[in-house]
Amino acid sequence: GAGVSQSPRYKVTKRGQDVALRCDPISGHVSLYWYRQALGQGPEFLTYFNYEAQQDKSGLPNDRFSAERPEGSISTLTIQRTEQRDSAMYRCASSPTGGGNTGELFFGEGSRLTVL
Amino acid sequence: QKEVEQNSGPLSVPEGAIASLNCTYSDRGSQSFFWYRQYSGKSPELIMFIYSNGDKEDGRFTAQLNKASQYVSLLIRDSQPSDSATYLCAVNKNTGRRALTFGSGTRLQVQP
Numbered sequence: 001g002a003g004v005s006q007s008p009r010y011k012v013t014k015r016g017q018d019v020a021l022r023c024d025p026i027s028g029h030v031s032l033y034w035y036r037q038a039l040g041q042g043p044e045f046l047t048y049f050n051y052e053a054q055q056d057k058s059g060l061p062n063d064r065f066s067a068e069r070p071e072g073s074i075s076t077l078t079i080q081r082t083e084q085r086d087s088a089m090y091r092c093a094s095s096p097t098g099g100g101n102t103g104e105l106f107f108g109e110g111s112r113l114t115v116l
Numbered sequence: 117q118k119e120v121e122q123n124s125g126p127l128s129v130p131e132g133a134i135a136s137l138n139c140t141y142s143d144r145g146s147q148s149f150f151w152y153r154q155y156s157g158k159s160p161e162l163i164m165f166i167y168s169n170g171d172k173e174d175g176r177f178t179a180q181l182n183k184a185s186q187y188v189s190l191l192i193r194d195s196q197p198s199d200s201a202t203y204l205c206a207v208n209k210n211t212g213r214r215a216l217t218f219g220s221g222t223r224l225q226v227q228p
Contacts, residue, residue, distance in 0.1 A: 033215055040124070042204050042218030043160065056215060091159060105216065107159035 002026075004108035006092050012114045013082055021077045021111045025094030032075050033093045033105060034067055043091055049075060082115045089113075117142050120219035122205050128225045135192040137222050139205030142186070149181055149188045150216065152204040160204055160218075164190065195226045 005024040013019050025032050031050055035043035045059040051072040060066070064082075069075040079086055089112050093105035121140045129135045137151075148167050152160040166172045166179040166188065178191040188207075192199055202221040 035218075040220070042120075042206075042220045043216075045215050045217065048215045059215075104162050104165070105160075107161070109159055 004092055004094050004106055006090075006108035006111050008111055009109065010112050010114075012116065014116050015083060016081055018078065018080045019082055019113060021079075021090050021092075021113070023075045023077070023092030023094075023108060025073065025075070025092070026096075026106055029094035029096050029106070031095040031097065032069055033095070034075070034077050035091045035093065035107075037089045037091055037110070039089075046077070046090075079113075082113075084115045087113055087115045118219070119143060119217045120205055120207055122203075122219035122222045124220060125223040126225045127222055128227060129195050130227050131195060131197060133195050133226075135195045135199065135224055135226070137190040137192075137203050137205075137224065139188045139190075139219055140186055141188070141205075141207045143207070143209060144183075144186065145209045146186075146207040148208040149179070150206040150208070151177075151179060151190045152206060152218075154202045154204055154221065156201070192224075195224075197226045197228050200224055200226045 007022045033048040034046040037043045047057040047067045049069040052069050064080045067077045089110045091110045093107045095105050119142050150165045151163050153163050154160040164177050164179045166181045169181050172179045176193045180189045202223045204221045205219040206216040208216050
């Protein structure tokens with residue numbers, strides 16, 4: 001696709017349910033990042049992949065959060081046993097180069113998660 | 117102390133004026149510095165990056181970096197109402213965590 005595609009765009013779930021957020025990066029982009037953005041705040045790093053390898057998951061808040069990118073393209077961020085504090089905009093970004101140090105991240109439109 | 121600090125604003129400037137946006141960072145190992153613009157309800161988009169001390173100009177935008185003071189700024193000349201947005205400062209250390217750390221952003225309002 002032309003840009004980074006995320007789905008669903010909006011997700012409302014009940015506390016305790018599991019959710020899976022999907023990211024389809026720009027074709028050929030090596031690096032893929034997950035960020036979380038609260039209203040009025042900047043994006044907060046969660047995790048990042050180079051190809052299929054998860055290079056850094058230090059930003060994942062706890063073990064209810066996990067991510068995968070099994071074929072080096074589409075990625076899924078999974079949140080188990082959701083809590084109200086998980087409510088936020090989850091943004092995926094991709095970059096054409098590896099290493100993550102170019103700074104040119106292309107962001108998707110985000111998945112807004114609301115946990116009731 | 118936050119890794120990247122910005123004044124939340126709003127910073128209000130009249131159309132045609134120079135808008136000055138500032139950012140400080142805590143980690144002296146930071147190597148690369150970026151400014152992203154985020155319109156309300158939209159995703160961030162990169163507008164400038166700077167790696168070396170000094171100024172870097174791109175059209176109406178100038179990024180300034182002072183590593184000794186751990187300070188980076190963005191100047192927008194001839195501000196237009198369409199520049200009204202939140203400007204996010206981001207830094208990258210090039211070692212360890214190879215992902216950008218963002219500030220909370222400064223909201224800019226350009227008054228027509």
